[in-house]
Amino acid sequence: xxxxxxxxxxxxxxxxxxxxxxxxxxxxxxxxxxxxxxxxxxxxxxxxxxxxxxxxxxxxxxxxxxxxxxxxxxxxxxxxxxxxxxxxxxxxxxxxxxxxxxxxxxxxxxxxxxxxxxxxxxxxxxxxxxxxxxxxxxxxxxxxxxxxxxxxxxxxxxxxxxxxxxxxxxxxxxxxxxxxxxxxxxxxxxxxxx
Numbered sequence: 025x026x027x028x029x030x031x032x033x034x035x036x037x038x039x040x041x042x043x044x045x046x047x048x049x050x051x052x053x054x055x056x057x058x059x060x061x062x063x064x065x066x067x068x069x070x071x072x073x074x075x076x077x078x079x080x081x082x083x084x085x086x087x088x089x090x091x092x093x094x095x096x097x098x099x100x101x102x103x104x105x106x107x108x109x110x111x112x113x114x115x116x117x118x119x120x121x122x123x124x125x126x127x128x129x130x131x132x133x134x135x136x137x138x139x140x141x142x143x144x145x146x147x148x149x150x151x152x153x154x155x156x157x158x159x160x161x162x163x164x165x166x167x168x169x170x171x172x173x174x175x176x177x178x179x180x181x182x183x184x185x186x187x188x189x190x191x192x193x194x195x196x197x198x199x200x201x202x203x204x205x206x207x208x209x210x211x212x213x214x215x216x217x218x
Contacts, residue, residue: 025122025214026097027054028114030087030107032128032185033071035064039188040104043203050207057090059083059110075106087114098122100213105129105154105185108146115142116170123213124172125206128185130155130163139172143216145209147202149186149193150178177205 027047031040036058044054060078065071075083087110091099100123103111108129115124116137124139126146144167148155160176167174179186179201183193187202 025052025100025210026094027052027100027102027125027210028091028094028111029054029056030059030101030103030110031056032103032105032107032188033065033068033075034185034188034191035060035071036062037064037188037190039190040107042189043104043187046203047207047210050210052210055090055094057087059086059090059107071106083110084113091118095120100125100210103127103129104187115139115144122217123210125209127187127202127206128152128155130160133163133166133170137170139167139170142170142172143209143213144172144174145206146174146176147187147206148176148178149182149184149198150180152184154184175209177202 029044040056044056047054091114095118098120101111101115101121102125105128108126109131112131115121116139121142124144128148164174179198182195182198185191185193186195187199188194
């Protein structure tokens with residue numbers, strides 16, 4: 025599969041590159057665009073402040089420019105937290121999208137969005153301060169209305185960004201479970217390729 029993997033509000037940290045390497049080792053081609061142009065942060069607050077200074081529209085513009093040269097190949101959009109919201113927005117706007125892998129995050133869904141049978145998999149902590157139960161229930165229903173085929177995997181007791189070994193949220197067991205399930209999801213999309 026061709027995978028466009030977007031980083032979190034911490035920036036393009038080593039964990040994102042390690043995730044890309046893991047995906048490549050499973051036979052996928054992966055791109056990791058740097059939406060923050062080299063900036064990384066040690067706290068979520070610093071990252072969110074920078075994200076707000078750049079603005080959502082500019083981040084999406086950068087993401088679209090990064091994905092555009094590869095979208096004809098049929099991308100699986102993926103991302104971590106903020107990057108998941110970016111990936112979701114791009115996947116719902118790309119009729120060639122092959123799948124959507126969301127790690128630790130979701131985004132608003134436009135009322136007219138369509139995603140006919142798009143495979144979507146979300147991995148999220150339980151509870152997660154950024155992805156509350158009420159929000160996820162509404163998100164799931166809205167994604168269903170788009171026509172997407174959605175799976176949600178919850179990880180009790182894990183921190184928000186539990187797949188990043190360089191952050192306090194790191195949870196090795198939950199991270200390994202996530203990657204095992206995610207790699208299976210990608211393999212299924214690959215097998216379904218016409």
